[in-house]
Every structure is written in structure tokens, then in C-alpha cells.
Amino acid sequence: MQTIRAAVCHDFGAPLEIEEVRLAAPGAGEVEVTLEAVAVCHSDISYADGAWGGVLPAVYGHEAAGRVTALGPGVARLSEGDRVVVTLIRPCGHCPACASSRPTICENPPDGAEGPLATRDGGALFHAMACGAFAEKVVVGAAQVVPIPEDMPAESACLLGCGVITGVGAAVYAAGLRPGQDAVVIGAGGVGLNAIQGARLAGARRIVAVDRTEEKLADARAFGATDTVLADDAAPWRAAKAALGRGADAAIVTVGAAAAYETAPRYLAPGGRVVMVGMPHSGDAAGYEPVLFAATGQGMIGSKMGDVVIARDIPWMIDLYEQGRLELDGLVSRRWPFEEINAAIADTRAGGARRNVLVF
Structure with missing residues (x-):
């Protein structure tokens, strides 16, 4: 085992502590990636707050990019020196979900307690989200990484690991938007802006963004929203329908707020569907009248990681980025030294950032 630095969560809700930890060499089918950048996602914050439970101590972080520096046995499609984006999607490849091209809901997720991390003295250290990317290096499955161009900025590329594929995929795959259809995107943060981009790429006629601040709505317009509505209006769905x-x-719905889910059906046309992307805390609930869904042919569907297949969809999105049709660089609010991770998390909590990125 080698020693690296990582930001470790010892207590839910407490600041992360940068310390030396042990990282095992890659095993069969795995690769080691020395990271260049890792983004701060709201999911990392929710996990570190204990919103969904979990095991401590743990290393979070799951939206990263870097360079392959070691290969485990049996890895054939990658080479040392390749630049890659790292995702948390680690498909087993043989369960019913994987066999039907839905690897984001693989039925055999890895056990983070059996991951490659250990504390400096050899104690247990949870490898969260199959990544543990708040660290200088990661060891992940080869199927979790996708090559990126040598000249692509790492701080932009890392966003393809979660926020971009989640938002674009929610519009293109989960919502199944077709040219001429209309979309409402509730929440104009990092994932919401990418859902707006996805709706635009799918050919949506109009895209209405709903958020609580004028600053976020200005971002939404810059990323392709045709109309915007303040969420704090008395009945924002009426303004959206008017537009x-x-x-x-x-x-x-890209925000993890039960209240947003409670009102989301009000925005729909007959036959429309609510796409559930944002993740409220465990125990939060929203209520509905089932008869309204039945009478109007409406529905609700969950979308995990945009329902993407990364080997297919990340190269597609990189191509769009290189053509200027998918904005990535503008998603980066600020670049932070890894040592300032707690300040970057605090800034993300404040709600104004598109994406804060830690750089090494």
C-alpha cells in the first residue's frame, strides 16, 4: 500500500480532515488514477452531513478527472498515462439492469467497506460511492473511467463524472424529450443547468427554469432556458404554463427538496411526467392525489445519473463540448486548492455556485 492525502469525514456534519491514508494497488480489472481535479457535488455534502446514513470514517468525492498511473491485471482498453474522467458508476456487467443497458442501477453495487482505502494505521476507511475522490489518487474499476482528450481542462472534464451526465441524461433519456416538446426544470444549480442543456439538445420548443433567485435564473437563461420563473411566486406553475x-x-426536479416534488405535477400537461433527479434527505416525504395522475395519464419516474451508459455518452458529450454545443467551462464557478476543501464546501452550501472544483 502507498500513502496519499485524503479529506476524511470522521463525524457527520463536521469539517473534513486532510490526513495521510493508505491506498491499495489496483486489483483485477481496476486502475489507479492520479487526480488533477475533483468537483464538490451536493451529494457529497449530503453524505458528509449524514442525510442518507452511512459508515464512518469515509472519503467522499465522486466527480473527478486525472491520469492513469497504474493498471491492475486484466485491464486491456486503457494504458498508463491516459487522461480519464472518473465516475461513480461501477457496473457488474451481468445483472438484469446491466444486461439491459441500465448500469446506473446495477443490482450488485460494490461494498465500500471492502474498498482500497485504509487509515494510516491500517484501520477501516469507507470507500464512498465507489470513488473516494476527495484524495490525491483513487483506485476504481476500469469500467468507471472514460478517456478524455489530452488538452481538455481537468476542471471541466471532471464535471462529466456526475453533474453533466445526470442533468443531460435526465432530459434526453429519462424524460425522453422529443423535438417540439416543452420542459420545466426546477432548480438551476449545476445539475439543473445541464438538464436545461439536455432539453435544448433534445430539441425542446420551450424550456422554463424555476428557481428561488434571480442570479440562478440568469444562469439558466445563459445555458438555454427560454423562460424563467421565480419559485417563491404565489403559484409559479401558472407563470410557467403561461410562458x-x-x-x-x-x-x-433537480433539487433535493420534498416541497419541490410536491408542486412539480402542477406544471404538467396531460400525459406529462415528473422526472425525479434531486435527492431529499431520508425520511422526507411528499404527498399526491393518485386520481389526478390516473385521470390525466401523467406519471413520475426516478432518474439516477441520467440513465446514461458512460462508454457511449461521455464521448458523445465531449464531442458536443469540442463543437461548442455543450457548455462545460462556464459551469466552473471557482477553482480551489485541495487544501481549502472545507471552504469550497461552505461556498457550495451557500447556494450561489454552479460547481466548485478542487485542483491538485
Whole structure:
């Protein structure tokens, strides 16, 4: 085992502590990646707050990019020196979900307690989200990484590991938007801006962004929203329907707030669907009248990581980025030294950042 630095969560809700930890060499089918950048995602913060339970101590972080520096046995499609984006999607390749091209809901997720990390003295250290990317290096499955161009900025590339694929995929795959249809995107943060981009790429006629601040709505317009509505208005769904001239074919909820889910069906046209992306805390609940869904042919569907297949979809998105059709660079709010991770987390909590990125 080698020694690296990582930001460790010892207590839920407490600042992360940068310390030396042990990292095992890659095993069969695994690669070691020396990281260049890792983004701060709200999911990392929720996990570190204990919102969904979990095991401590742990290393979070799951939206990263870097360079392959070691290969485990049996890895054939990658070479040392390759630059890659690292994702948390680690498919087993043989369960019913993987066999039907839905690796984001693989039925055999890895056990983080059996991961490659250990404390400096050899104690247990949870490898969270199959990544543990708040660290100088990671060891992950070869299927979790996708090559990126040599000249692509790491701070932009790392966003393809989660926020971009989640938002774009929610619009393109989960919502199944078709040219001429209409979308409402609730929440104009990092994932919401990418859902807006996905709706635009899918050919949506109108895209209404809903958020609580004018600053976020200005971001939404810059990323392709045709109309914007303040969420704190008395009945924002009425303003959205007025802008559309009808209800939406898809209302994509990208914020982890039960209240947003409670009102989302109000934005829909008959036959429309709510796409559930944002993740409220465990125990939070929203209520509905089932008869309204039945009578209008509406529905609700969960979307995990945009329902993407990374080997197919990340190269597609990189191509769009290189053509200027998918904005990545503008998603980066600020670059922070890894040592300032707690300040970057605090800034993300404040709600104004598109994405804060830690650089090594």
C-alpha cells in the first residue's frame, strides 16, 4: 500500500480532515488514477452531513478527472498515462439492469467497506460511492473511467463524472424529450443547468427554469432556458404554463427538496411526467392525489445519473463540448486548492455556485 492525502469525514456534519491514508494497488480489472481535479457535488455534502446514513470514517468525492498511473491485471482498453474522467458508476456487467443497458442501477453495487482505502494505521476507511475522490489518487474499476482528450481542462472534464451526465441524461433519456416538446426544470444549480442543456439538445420548443433567485435564473437563461420563473411566486406553475401556452411534457426536479416534488405535477400537461433527479434527505416525504395522475395519464419516474451508459455518452458529450454545443467551462464557478476543501464546501452550501472544483 502507498500513502496519499485524503479529506476524511470522521463525524457527520463536521469539517473534513486532510490526513495521510493508505491506498491499495489496483486489483483485477481496476486502475489507479492520479487526480488533477475533483468537483464538490451536493451529494457529497449530503453524505458528509449524514442525510442518507452511512459508515464512518469515509472519503467522499465522486466527480473527478486525472491520469492513469497504474493498471491492475486484466485491464486491456486503457494504458498508463491516459487522461480519464472518473465516475461513480461501477457496473457488474451481468445483472438484469446491466444486461439491459441500465448500469446506473446495477443490482450488485460494490461494498465500500471492502474498498482500497485504509487509515494510516491500517484501520477501516469507507470507500464512498465507489470513488473516494476527495484524495490525491483513487483506485476504481476500469469500467468507471472514460478517456478524455489530452488538452481538455481537468476542471471541466471532471464535471462529466456526475453533474453533466445526470442533468443531460435526465432530459434526453429519462424524460425522453422529443423535438417540439416543452420542459420545466426546477432548480438551476449545476445539475439543473445541464438538464436545461439536455432539453435544448433534445430539441425542446420551450424550456422554463424555476428557481428561488434571480442570479440562478440568469444562469439558466445563459445555458438555454427560454423562460424563467421565480419559485417563491404565489403559484409559479401558472407563470410557467403561461410562458408555455400549456403544461409541460416533462417537469425535471433537480433539487433535493420534498416541497419541490410536491408542486412539480402542477406544471404538467396531460400525459406529462415528473422526472425525479434531486435527492431529499431520508425520511422526507411528499404527498399526491393518485386520481389526478390516473385521470390525466401523467406519471413520475426516478432518474439516477441520467440513465446514461458512460462508454457511449461521455464521448458523445465531449464531442458536443469540442463543437461548442455543450457548455462545460462556464459551469466552473471557482477553482480551489485541495487544501481549502472545507471552504469550497461552505461556498457550495451557500447556494450561489454552479460547481466548485478542487485542483491538485
